[in-house]
C-alpha cells in the first residue's frame with residue numbers, strides 16, 4: 001500500500017485552456033495523476049497533445065492570456081498550488097518544484113555568470129550569506145559532473161557547450177533540493193552521445209536526492225529504460241496509464257500500440273521491433289472541435305460505431321492499468 005505521505009504530487013481533474021481567435025483550445029482536459037517520492041513518471045504522446053502545457057500548469061507558468069487553468073487541483077506535498085497567490089507560488093517554484101527545459105537558454109540568463117545564477121536561485125529561497133550560497137553553487141556544479149566547477153562557475157552560458165549548459169540548468173533546478181522535478185524533453189536538443197549522459201545524470205541525481213520526477217518525452221525507448229509508470233496522452237487527455245512493464249507487455253489503447261509500432265527496437269528494454277517503422281496514419285484532431293466520442297477514433301483501425309458516439313471512460317482493467325477504450329481488452333489480447 002502506498003502511504004499518503006509518499007505522495008509528492010497529486011493532480012486531480014486538471015483543465016487548462018487557451019482562448020484563441022479560432023476558439024477555445026482544451027489543451028489539458030480532466031487530467032489526474034500522482035507521483036510518489038523518488039518515482040519517475042513518464043508522460044508520452046505526439047506533438048501537441050498537451051504534455052508541455054501540463055508541466056507549465058503544475059509550475060503555474062501557463063501564459064495568461066491566452067491560457068488559463070480553469071479547473072482541478074495540483075497538490076504538492078499537500079499544498080494546493082492552484083490556490084496560492086503569485087507571491088506564495090514564487091516561494092514554491094524553483095524550491096519545492098523545479099523544471100528543466102529542452103533548451104537550457106530558456107532558463108539561463110545569458111548575461112550572468114553560471115555560478116551567480118545558482119547563487120541567486122538559492123538565496124531567493126534561503127536566507128544564507130552569499131559566501132555560503134557560492135559554496136553550494138560550486139557543489140551543485142560538481143554534483144552535475146562539470147569539470148573544474150569553481151572555474152566554470154565564473155563563466156557565462158555561451159562559454160559552455162550545449163551539454164554543459166544542460167548540466168548547469170539541472171544544477172540550478174536541483175540547488176534547493178525540490179521534492180518534484182519536471183523535465184520537458186530534457187535531452188531532445190542535444191547530440192545523441194550527450195543525450196544518454198544527461199539522462200543518466202538526471203536519474204542518478206534523482207536517486208541520490210529522492211526527487212520525484214515527471215519526464216516528458218517522445219522517446220518510448222527512454223521511457224522503457226527510466227520510468228516506473230507511464231501516462232499516454234492524446235488530444236489533451238490521458239488515454240492510458242500503467243506501470244512500464246504492463247504498458248510494454250500489453251498496451252490496452254490502440255494509440256499506445258501505434259506509438260510503440262512507430263519506434264525502433266530497444267532489445268535491452270524488451271521492446272521488439274515491428275517489421276518496419278510505421279507511423280500512425282492521420283493527425284491529432286483540432287483541440288477546438290474534438291469529436292463527441294473517442295478523439296482517436298477517426299485514426300483507429302479498431303473503431304466501431306460506439307467509439308464515435310460515446311467517449312470511453314478511463315477504466316481500471318486491473319492492477320492500476322487504466323485505459324480509455326471501448327475495445328481495451330481486445331487490444332491487450334492481440335498485443
Ligand SMILES: Nc1ncnc2c1ncn2[C@@H]1O[C@H](COP(=O)(O)OP(=O)(O)OP(=O)(O)O)[C@@H](O)[C@H]1O
Nearest residue numbers: 018025027046047048049050051052053054066287
Ligand atoms: N501559447 C499558446 N497559445 C495557444 N495555444 C497554445 C499555446 N501553447 C500551447 N497551445 C496549444 O496547446 C496544445 C498542447 O500544446 P503542448 O505544447 O502542451 O504540446 P506538447 O504535447 O508539449 O507537444 P510537443 O511534443 O510538440 O512539445 C497545442 O495543441 C497547442 O496548440
Ligand SMILES: [Mg+2]
Nearest residue numbers: 051052053184
Ligand atoms: Mg512540448
